Amino acid sequence: MERRALVTGAGGFIGSHLAERLVGEGYGVRALVHYNALGRTGWLADSPREIRETLDIVAGDIRDPAFMRRAMDGVDVVFHLAALIGIPYSYLAPDSYIAVNVQGTLNVLEAARDVGAKVVHTSTSEVYGTAQRVPIGEDHPLSAQSPYAASKIGADQLALSFHRSFGVPVAVVRPFNTYGPRQSARAVIPTIILQLLADPRRIALGNLAPTRDLTLVDDTVAGFVAADRAEAALGEVVNLGTGYEISIGALAARIAEEMGVEPVIEQAAARVRTTGSEVERLLSDNRRAADLLGWRPRLAGADGLAAGLRSTVGWFRARGADALGDAARYRV
Numbered sequence: 001m002e003r004r005a006l007v008t009g010a011g012g013f014i015g016s017h018l019a020e021r022l023v024g025e026g027y028g029v030r031a032l033v034h035y036n037a038l039g040r041t042g043w044l045a046d047s048p049r050e051i052r053e054t055l056d057i058v059a060g061d062i063r064d065p066a067f068m069r070r071a072m073d074g075v076d077v078v079f080h081l082a083a084l085i086g087i088p089y090s091y092l093a094p095d096s097y098i099a100v101n102v103q104g105t106l107n108v109l110e111a112a113r114d115v116g117a118k119v120v121h122t123s124t125s126e127v128y129g130t131a132q133r134v135p136i137g138e139d140h141p142l143s144a145q146s147p148y149a150a151s152k153i154g155a156d157q158l159a160l161s162f163h164r165s166f167g168v169p170v171a172v173v174r175p176f177n178t179y180g181p182r183q184s185a186r187a188v189i190p191t192i193i194l195q196l197l198a199d200p201r202r203i204a205l206g207n208l209a210p211t212r213d214l215t216l217v218d219d220t221v222a223g224f225v226a227a228d229r230a231e232a233a234l235g236e237v238v239n240l241g242t243g244y245e246i247s248i249g250a251l252a253a254r255i256a257e258e259m260g261v262e263p264v265i266e267q268a269a270a271r272v273r274t275t276g277s278e279v280e281r282l283l284s285d286n287r288r289a290a291d292l293l294g295w296r297p298r299l300a301g302a303d304g305l306a307a308g309l310r311s312t313v314g315w316f317r318a319r320g321a322d323a324l325g326d327a328a329r330y331r332v
């Protein structure tokens with residue numbers, strides 16, 4: 001019989017790609033999108049019709065335990081991606097991050113425990129803070145440099161505790177920065193691309209020196225599927241990263257080159273994070289993912305990043321101002 005999956009955050013960037021991939025892998029997919037008065041389904045509205053028609057789309061809120069319990073009926077595995085993810089907004093509204101990322105995760109775990117579903121929980125490399133040693137293995141100390149990171153550490157630990165305390169089958173995947181089509185215009189790669197599309201002569205960014213380990217979203221979602229299939233992942237945290245780092249300044253130069261433009265790259269004070277909150281370096285050790293999940297990024301190293309950036313730039317070019325939406329007017 002087909003395996004039935006619930007994807008929380010299915011209208012979002014990674015969640016929409018994952019929901020589509022799961023359909024392709026033969027799962028029956030219930031896609032949970034955040035309830036809104038307009039009846040919008042996020043990026044699922046962009047999914048190919050033949051995929052969208054097979055999805056069981058439900059709208060709701062992970063903060064509501066009774067809703068969450070009903071959404072989990074008949075589910076074999078929940079891929080839990082719903083979260084508030086912006087770092088700047090977490091400075092302004094930390095209560096919301098506790099409510100969604102911590103309490104919401106608890107509701108997902110309780111519902112999974114009730115119905116006997118497996119949980120593939122989504123962490124983030126932000127939980128490590130600036131690398132104290134590289135590459136960052138899963139045993140690297142956790143150090144929250146933002147309320148967002150703190151809320152994800154809380155959520156991760158709840159997920160692991162449900163495995164240890166109640167035997168809930170839980171696997172924690174910890175993506176490093178993910179990029180690709182549909183990413184929010186507030187993230188760094190879309191910001192660079194969209195600024196250059198608007199004005200090829202200059203880009204204004206935050207700190208240029210921090211490094212990131214960037215994975216194309218197709219590779220990230222392959223890691224989620226592998227985590228569901230691998231018995232060995234139960235009770236484990238597994239990094240999903242490429243093992244290649246690049247500074248934000250060099251990344252901007254790389255994207256500009258791909259787009260055939262030569263901008264001045266400026267640091268804008270309003271975009272710079274405080275020293276304590278800036279994560280200076282993230283570089284993954286991805287050997288556990290290879291060992292436990294048999295996962296390796298298809299695109300890795302400088303060439304892999306170039307190929308991923310090419311397809312991402314192509315998508316944003318084709319979408320133009322559509323991809324930007326109202327993000328340019330957001331103050332966080």
Ligand SMILES: NC(=O)c1ccc[n+]([C@@H]2O[C@H](COP(=O)([O-])OP(=O)(O)OC[C@H]3O[C@@H](n4cnc5c(N)ncnc54)[C@H](O)[C@@H]3O)[C@@H](O)[C@H]2O)c1
Pocket residue numbers: 008009010011012013014015033034035042060061062063080081082083084085100104122123124125174175176177178179184
């Ligand atoms: N994008 C990255 O680089 C990255 C890296 C590491 C980890 N992650 C993690 O991956 C997951 C998905 O991130 P994303 O980049 O796709 O972000 P996203 O913002 O596009 O997706 C998150 C989704 O969660 C939904 N959501 C928010 N609050 C909700 C609520 N109360 N109830 C139901 N749904 C709610 C949003 O509507 C959104 O669709 C998150 O858990 C994030 O922490 C992302």
